[in-house]
Amino acid sequence: MAEIRVASVQLAPVLGDYEGNQARVVAAVTHAAEAGAAVVVVPELATSGYAFSSVEEARAVARPAAVALEPWVSAAASSGCIVAGGFAELDGDAVFNSAAIVSGDGVRAVYRKVHLWDRESLFFSTGSAFPPVVDTAVGRLGLCVCYDIEFPEIPRGLALAGAELICVPTNWPDEGRPSGERAMEIVRAMGAASSSRVFIACADRCGAERGVEWVGGSAIVSESGWLLAGPPDTSSSALLLADCDLALARDKRLNERNDVFADRRPEVYRGALE
Amino acid sequence: MAEIRVASVQLAPVLGDYEGNQARVVAAVTHAAEAGAAVVVVPELATSGYAFSSVEEARAVARPAAVALEPWVSAAASSGCIVAGGFAELDGDAVFNSAAIVSGDGVRAVYRKVHLWDRESLFFSTGSAFPPVVDTAVGRLGLCVCYDIEFPEIPRGLALAGAELICVPTNWPDEGRPSGERAMEIVRAMGAASSSRVFIACADRCGAERGVEWVGGSAIVSESGWLLAGPPDTSSSALLLADCDLALARDKRLNERNDVFADRRPEVYRGALE
DSSP: OOOEEEEEEEBOOOTTOHHHHHHHHHHHHHHHHHTTOSEEEOOTTTTTOSOOSSHHHHHHHOBOHHHHHHHHHHHHHHHTOEEEEEEEEEETTEEEEEEEEEETTEEEEEEEOSSOOTTHHHHOBOOOSOOOEEEETTEEEEEOOGGGGGSTHHHHHHHHTTOSEEEEEOOOBOOOOOTTOOOHHHHHHHHHHHHHTOEEEEEOBOSOBTTBOBOOOOEEEOTTSOEEEOOOSSSSOEEEEEEEOGGGGGOOBSSSSOBTTTTOOHHHHTTTTO | OOOEEEEEEEBOOOTTOHHHHHHHHHHHHHHHHHTTOSEEEOOTTTTTOSOOSSHHHHHHHOBOHHHHHHHHHHHHHHHTOEEEEEEEEEETTEEEEEEEEEETTEEEEEEEOSSOOTTHHHHOBOOOSOOOEEEETTEEEEEOOGGGGGSTHHHHHHHHTTOSEEEEEOOOBOOOOOTTOOOHHHHHHHHHHHHHTOEEEEEOBOSOBTTBOBOOOOEEEOTTSOEEEOOOSSSSOEEEEEEEOGGGGGOOBSSSSOBTTTTOOHHHHTTTTO
């Protein structure tokens, strides 16, 4: 397979502004596709904003998946790309911090975040299924959301399930770091990518919300763990682009004798990861 | 518990010089203990060198664990520290790339490397047991060797078994990296430390051997993933020291609501990591 262009879009959703947020996502997807992107990753909770004060506030901006994702399918269809991103999902009275992969043909996967961060547990119900890997025309895409990737089981499990590119919609609060260091969120993504030889595209949000600032952690990481794009210099909006040969992620060999998957010893790990 | 001083010793074993290598290890341990170290990590295959050309050559410098580790126990006893490091272990005709944790009281654990790197498989038999965690007077120490830590299952499993400090004797060949970047071996260690809130001390070797150069990847990483010491500026000998409060590694909380272990979802991961 030839290279495909991957985009990570850092943008600023506005808390509670569902229609405006959808317009921002569609504009960003269209813009990225015009720049040649075949896969466009947008942030976690891109349709809703993040810093809710009550479940009612979260519910008011949540929509059933088919409703929330219809504009994304339309944008994907008109621009010919695949979109991965996060949205507030309504299911009955329950609200989930969900993410989806959509193509012009429709919704390919909806995932409900299984590791909720901090006050998210006050507003969101918790997912109960391992995140998905979706076969698309441009490659096999994995999906997880924000804090999920801090659990080594998640990127590892997605790569073992065949993901060539893991899409990570995220809202990473800025918790500080030593001077001169990259955000630890990016360090973890680099390590996870290199350990499983899988591309990872993180799309972080920007725009302070009720006092929460963000780390500006959008990045596209190669299957060797090195940064292909990002993080942006600032915590403002950004479009990151990188050309990725996803065939590299199907080849787990490191040299003539080593292969990061064939060298695994599941019988040795058994019981150690419970 | 108060802080303990951890040492990672980067040194240059000489291929085949068993007696000289033992003297170098004992001198390094004594020197580190004089600098206050309670735990001293020395490189992989510190007694033997690395770049063997035949199994006979490896076997000639391998010793039964009790023999190879006797000088380490003596050094630990006389200096009052704990030693973790690698050695070539002879068991019948088989040679293992092994590592051990010893105190002045004796050998606490011997581990046989389960993930062999490149030509190691030509000389060494493969271990079949998950690496150990040892309760010591200064804290719970985990152990793994070099390529092992590239498998996320290993540092994760050691931390889940209670390791507060993972000791990583290593010989990391230099395979190049983008200008301005740290070695990916260190990036992976930082990510693994932060994901499981565990300290990690890597002791790399130096000294080119039969054309193999090393990455100089010795480092001591905090439970938050940040570098406390290293990597050294050069690929020459180095003594890294860092004071580590291992109690921090027993506290897996990130905030009032999150705990990196309590937040795990083993029932969701089941089957994904086979």
